[in-house]
Amino acid sequence: MAFKTEFEFTLPKGYVDKDGNTHKKGVMRLATAKDEILPLQDYRVQSNRAYLVIILLSRVITKLGDLQSINPSVIEELFSTDLAYLQDFYRRINEEGTAAVKVSCPACSHDFEVDMGSDLGES
Numbered sequence: 001m002a003f004k005t006e007f008e009f010t011l012p013k014g015y016v017d018k019d020g021n022t023h024k025k026g027v028m029r030l031a032t033a034k035d036e037i038l039p040l041q042d043y044r045v046q047s048n049r050a051y052l053v054i055i056l057l058s059r060v061i062t063k064l065g066d067l068q069s070i071n072p073s074v075i076e077e078l079f080s081t082d083l084a085y086l087q088d089f090y091r092r093i094n095e096e097g098t099a100a101v102k103v104s105c106p107a108c109s110h111d112f113e114v115d116m117g118s119d120l121g122e123s
Contacts, residue, residue, distance in 0.1 A: 013079040023065020
């Protein structure tokens with residue numbers, strides 16, 4: 001089995017570009033040490049530590065819909081629900097190595113896994 005370094009995701013709401021197109025499906029790669037260190041030198045992060053997540057996500061999201069590039073401006077324009085989703089997704093794949101979440105059925109107590117990278121955000 002090959003080591004997985006990229007994970008697909010579907011945003012709950014989606015990024016709406018300047019033409020009104022919504023982009024929901026994307027790919028996030030595992031972060032490197034460089035991805036986590038370099039943003040600390042960015043003046044935006046130095047003046048506002050909360051900006052770290054914006055820079056970091058713009059580095060590790062390799063695809064979002066039909067967008068040609070993912071940069072901090074794109075991440076800044078995400079709905080807060082999508083930003084929270086991506087932060088959790090980042091933590092899950094980088095700390096746990098998987099996009100799966102262990103859950104239990106409330107009716108029968110059966111344990112199973114749900115892949116957070118699946119189309120759960122689709123309506």
